Amino acid sequence: MSEYVVRFLVGGAAVSAFAILGDVLRPKSFAGLFGAAPSVALATLGIAIHQHGADYAGLQSFSMMAGAIALAVYSVAVCQLLVRARIRALPASLLSLVLWLIAAFGLWTVFSGAQT
Numbered sequence: 001m002s003e004y005v006v007r008f009l010v011g012g013a014a015v016s017a018f019a020i021l022g023d024v025l026r027p028k029s030f031a032g033l034f035g036a037a038p039s040v041a042l043a044t045l046g047i048a049i050h051q052h053g054a055d056y057a058g059l060q061s062f063s064m065m066a067g068a069i070a071l072a073v074y075s076v077a078v079c080q081l082l083v084r085a086r087i088r089a090l091p092a093s094l095l096s097l098v099l100w101l102i103a104a105f106g107l108w109t110v111f112s113g114a115q116t
Contacts, residue, residue, distance in 0.1 A: 003047060010043040059112075066107035074100035 041064055048057040054076055077099045083109035 062111040070104035073103040
């Protein structure tokens, strides 16, 4: 239970810090970018280092990077399908989800192979 309290406190402090950073930067649309994801990642890595050591946290960071790259692939695919192919949002999202799965598991396989 204490892990959740620590994650809540560290995540909340990081969200606040990133919200201040997002408020200072222009355009204001960056505020959401610096909101939840970086703070949750930092809190998770901090707890992982404390409980399991740097090697385990390093493996988690590789997984986070693979997920971020896969999310970028998904986002670009959805935008292209919506704008260029004029596909409706639900089919574009579902089609792009397949690309996300391929990218995520492909990168995870590459990253996990580089760790061993």
